Amino acid sequence: xxxxxxxxxxxxxxxxxxxxxxxxxxxxxxxxxxxxxxxxxxxxxxxxxxxxxxxxxxxxxxxxxxxxxxxxxxxxxxxxxxxxxxxxxxxxxxxxxxxxxxxxxxxxxxxxxxxxxxxxxxxxxxxxxxxxxxxxxxxxxxxxxxxxxxxxxxxxxxxxxxxxxxxxxxxxxxxxxxxxxxxxxxxxxxxxxxxxxxxxxxxxxxxxxxxxxxxxxxxxxxxxxxxxxxxxxxxxxxxxxxxxxxxxxxxxxxxxxxxxxxxxxxxxxxxxxxxxxxxxx
Amino acid sequence: xxxxxxxxxxxxxxxxxxxxxxxxxxxxxxxxxxxxxxxxxxxxxxxxxxxxxxxxxxxxxxxxxxxxxxxxxxxxxxxxxxxxxxxxxxxxxxxxxxxxxxxxxxxxxxxxxxxxxxxxxxxxxxxxxxxxxxxxxxxxxxxxxxxxxxxxxxxxxxxxxxxxxxxxxxxxxxxxxxxxxxxxxxxxxxxxxxxxxxxxxxxxxxxxxxxxxxxxxxxxxxxxxxxxxxxxxxxxxxxxxxxxxxxxxxxxxxxxxxxxxxxxxxxxxxxxxxxxxxxxx
Numbered sequence: 057x058x059x060x061x062x063x064x065x066x067x068x069x070x071x072x073x074x075x076x077x078x079x080x081x082x083x084x085x086x087x088x089x090x091x092x093x094x095x096x097x098x099x100x101x102x103x104x105x106x107x108x109x110x111x112x113x114x115x116x117x118x119x120x121x122x123x124x125x126x127x128x129x130x131x132x133x134x135x136x137x138x139x140x141x142x143x144x145x146x147x148x149x150x151x152x153x154x155x156x157x158x159x160x161x162x163x164x165x166x167x168x169x170x171x172x173x174x175x176x177x178x179x180x181x182x183x184x185x186x187x188x189x190x191x192x193x194x195x196x197x198x199x200x201x202x203x204x205x206x207x208x209x210x211x212x213x214x215x216x217x218x219x220x221x222x223x224x225x226x227x228x229x230x231x232x233x234x235x236x237x238x239x240x241x242x243x244x245x246x247x248x249x250x251x252x253x254x255x256x257x258x259x260x261x262x263x264x265x266x267x268x269x270x271x272x273x274x275x276x277x278x279x280x281x282x283x284x285x286x287x288x289x290x291x292x293x294x295x296x297x298x299x300x301x302x303x304x305x306x307x308x309x310x311x312x313x314x315x316x317x318x319x320x321x322x323x324x325x326x327x328x329x330x331x332x333x334x335x336x337x
Numbered sequence: 338x339x340x341x342x343x344x345x346x347x348x349x350x351x352x353x354x355x356x357x358x359x360x361x362x363x364x365x366x367x368x369x370x371x372x373x374x375x376x377x378x379x380x381x382x383x384x385x386x387x388x389x390x391x392x393x394x395x396x397x398x399x400x401x402x403x404x405x406x407x408x409x410x411x412x413x414x415x416x417x418x419x420x421x422x423x424x425x426x427x428x429x430x431x432x433x434x435x436x437x438x439x440x441x442x443x444x445x446x447x448x449x450x451x452x453x454x455x456x457x458x459x460x461x462x463x464x465x466x467x468x469x470x471x472x473x474x475x476x477x478x479x480x481x482x483x484x485x486x487x488x489x490x491x492x493x494x495x496x497x498x499x500x501x502x503x504x505x506x507x508x509x510x511x512x513x514x515x516x517x518x519x520x521x522x523x524x525x526x527x528x529x530x531x532x533x534x535x536x537x538x539x540x541x542x543x544x545x546x547x548x549x550x551x552x553x554x555x556x557x558x559x560x561x562x563x564x565x566x567x568x569x570x571x572x573x574x575x576x577x578x579x580x581x582x583x584x585x586x587x588x589x590x591x592x593x594x595x596x597x598x599x600x601x602x603x604x605x606x607x608x609x610x611x612x613x614x615x616x617x618x
Contacts, residue, residue, distance in 0.1 A: 068494050069475030073483030077474065125438065130430035149411035151486055153434065154479050157406065157441065161473025164445045168462040168469070181449040181458040184465055188449070192442025193358065194350030198435050202354030205432050213349050 057081055057113050060166050064158070076147045076155045077162075081120045085138055088323065089226045090116045092248065095319045096230025096241060099312030104179070108233035110170030111183050114163040115225055118191050121159035122222075124152055126201065163187065182232045190225035197221050219256075220249025240308040247303035248320070254296045255327040257282040261289060262329055290335055300324040338362055338394050341447050345439070357428045357436045358443075362401045366419055369604065370507045371397045373529065376600045377511025377522060380593030385460070389514035391451030392464050395444040396506055399472050402440035403503075405433055407482065444468065463513045471506035478502050500537075501530025521589040528584035529601070535577045536608040538563040542570060543610055571616055574609075581605040 061081070065074045090112035097108035127134040127142040129149065134142050144152035164184055171180020190196045200218025203209050227245035228238035261284040283292040303324075304317050342362070346355045371393035378389035408415040408423040410430065415423050425433035445465055452461020471477045481499025484490050505526035509519035542565040564573040584605075585598045 064474040066475045068491065069480055070483035070487050070494075072486050073474060073480065121438075125434055128434065130434065148486060151483070153406055153409065153411065154483050157402075157437070157472075158474040158479040158483075160438065160441050161469045161477065161479065164465050165469035165473065168465045171462050172466070177459045177462040180462050181452050181465075184445055184449045184462075185453070188442045188446035191438075192446065193345040193354060193439040194347045196442065198439040198442065199350055199354065202351035202432070202435050202439075205353050205429060206351050210349065213351075 057084070057116060060113050060117065060162055063166075064162060072147060073151055073154055073158065076143055076151045077158060079146060080124050080143050080155050080159065081117065083138070084116070084120075087116060089119055089222055092223065092226040092245075092319075092323070093230040093233070095316055096227050096244075097234045098230075099307075099310045099316040100231055100234035100236040101311055102234050104174055104176055104233065104235070106174050107170050107176055107179055107183075108230065110166050111229045111233045114167050114183070114187060115222065115229060117159045117163040117166075118187060118197075118225075119222055121156040121163070122191075122197050122201075124159070125156040128152060131201070160191075179232055179235060182238070183229055186225055186228045186232060186238060190221040190228075195221060215250070215253050216246070219253045220246050223249035223252065236310075243306040244303055244308075244320075247299055247306060248323070251296060251299045251303065251324065252327060254283040254292055254299060255329060257284050258289065258292050258296065258329045260284075261292075262332070265332070289331065293329075293331060293335070296328065338365070338397060341394050341398065341443055344447075345443060353428060354432055354435055354439065357424055357432045358439060360427060361405050361424050361436050361440065362398065364419070365397070365401075367607075368397060370400055370503055373504065373507040373526075373600075373604070374511040374514070376597055377508050377525075378515045379511075380588075380591045380597040381512055381515035381517040382592055383515050385455055385457055385514065385516070387455050388451050388457055388460055388464075389511065391447050392510045392514045395448050395464070395468060396503065396510060398440045398444040398447075399468060399478075399506075400503055402437040402444070403472075403478050403482075405440070406437040409433055412482070441472075460513055460516065463519070464510055467506055467509045467513060467519060471502040471509075476502060496531070496534050497527070500534045501527050504530035504533065517591075524587040525584055525589075525601075528580055528587060529604070532577060532580045532584065532605065533608060535564040535573055535580065536610060538565045539570065539573050539577065539610045541565075542573075543613070546613070570612065574612060574616070577609065 061078055064077060093112045093115055094108055102108055123137060124143045126132055127137055128144055135145055136142060143155050164187070167183045167187070168180045171177045191198065193199050193202070195217050197218060200214060200221065203214040203218065224242055224245035227241040231238045231241040283295060287295055300320065304320050307313055307316055342359055345358060374393045374396055375389055383389055404418060405424045407413055408418055409425055416426055417423060424436050445468070448464045448468070449461045452458045472479060474480050474483070476498050478499060481495060481502065484495040484499065505523055508522040508526035512519045512522040564576060568576055581601065585601050588594055588597055
């Protein structure tokens with residue numbers, strides 16, 4: 057990420073936009089997507105680390121770009137992100153729009169630059185394809201945000217594009233970086249994405265419980281169906297465990313299969329919300 | 338463009354965002370950049386028309402994306418574009434942000450798809466590099482817009498990135514599509530870009546004259562230096578002719594050199610503002 061940034065921070069560039077780019081990506085969040093990507097690349101032998109590094113950085117740049125645009129006044133109108141003012145609050149709305157746009161361009165630029173340096177243009181092209189598909193329309197994160205402007209939402213398409221798309225990109229791009237076919241890796245990404253979605257639903261429900269001072273039921277929690285509304289807290293927790301078991305089972309046969317399964321289990325523990333005592337069996 | 342759009346307009350996509358994408362690119366403006374790109378590709382032999390077609394569409398998609406974002410309330414707050422309401426007026430501000438983002442992703446996607454179909458991944462990767470560089474930071478159109486947030490503007494960098502960058506992309510990408518080295522083609526793009534800039538300055542000055550009812554002088558017209566402020570109307574007109582002559586002279590030796598010179602002359606006539614009688618010699 058720092059290397060990617062170095063490329064755009066030159067004296068001839070407009071200074072505030074340069075600073076806003078750093079501000080938007082450093083210090084990072086949990087960097088879950090690049091971690092998954094590098095783990096999958098490692099499991100596939102990672103014969104070209106410069107390519108998987110570039111892929112991990114590009115994926116995280118797109119994720120950061122989407123956060124900057126999602127925080128804008130016309131979407132979430134968020135004041136803070138990762139404990140500091142959002143980009144449009146710290147720099148201005150025009151600079152936030154341009155920061156998102158510039159990060160997107162930079163993501164694609166570093167992929168093809170790495171491809172050129174490593175004589176791996178085919179991998180670079182495949183990475184660009186995966187990243188653009190999982191980010192744009194009709195099935196990427198832009199589509200996910202777009203669903204929020206529809207009167208009636210196709211919930212499966214909404215979750216698949218808004219949350220799962222960049223997790224699918226993580227596993228696909230990890231495989232591509234190491235010269236493997238991305239297709240068998242899609243299920244793992246989709247299942248990890250689904251797990252994050254259900255974990256979010258659970259966390260929201262448990263926070264609501266705390267706020268309301270009473271357990272939440274199986275009714276509609278936020279005017280939109282979610283895992284807890286459909287299955288209840290214990291049911292959603294069990295569903296989450298099932299999804300994660302499915303994710304581990306979906307790992308294609310590869311040299312680093314066992315290590316990758318460990319990584320997924322570790323991520324799973326990190327996202328699994330702790331249930332209050334009354335839900336313990 | 339229509340083929341590119343077809344790819345994103347599927348039943349599983351959010352309908353309003355799908356419609357907004359069409360709305361943003363159809364019907365088009367003058368399509369000057371893709372015209373230049375295809376003319377350069379033609380002059381270089383255009384041995385892979387599917388690649389140059391994709392490049393022309395990708396370049397125009399990025400141009401359209403930049404118009405949609407530039408029209409947003411936080412930038413120009415424009416009500417109309419190409420004779421109809423701007424995307425954010427017709428669809429909403431969130432959908433306008435997403436339209437720009439989706440068009441950017443789509444541009445890169447169609448480049449690598451064409452590369453894959455034509456077994457021309459190297460060309461596709463080079464095209465992605467040119468387009469991302471000319472669109473992003475530190476020297477592309479994002480940088481150009483970024484300069485407008487600076488207290489003191491580096492005018493040369495501003496014009497180079499805001500106006501010239503996508504013209505440089507037109508000539509570079511035309512050459513790359515046909516398998517030629519892009520480097521010798523950069524000057525032509527930069528000079529055409531500069532010509533557009535001076536022609537714009539002239540047109541603005543002549544419109545101001547009409548509005549004020551008196552000729553404009555060599556003073557600063559809009560609080561920022563421009564060709565007319567520096568050279569006067571007749572001087573700027575002469576400068577524009579010089580730039581265009583330089584553009585034609587810069588055309589690298591290639592099979593279709595003569596036809597390309599004709600195209601540049603035709604474009605030049607189209608952009609050359611008609612001077613009122615008092616400026617005729």
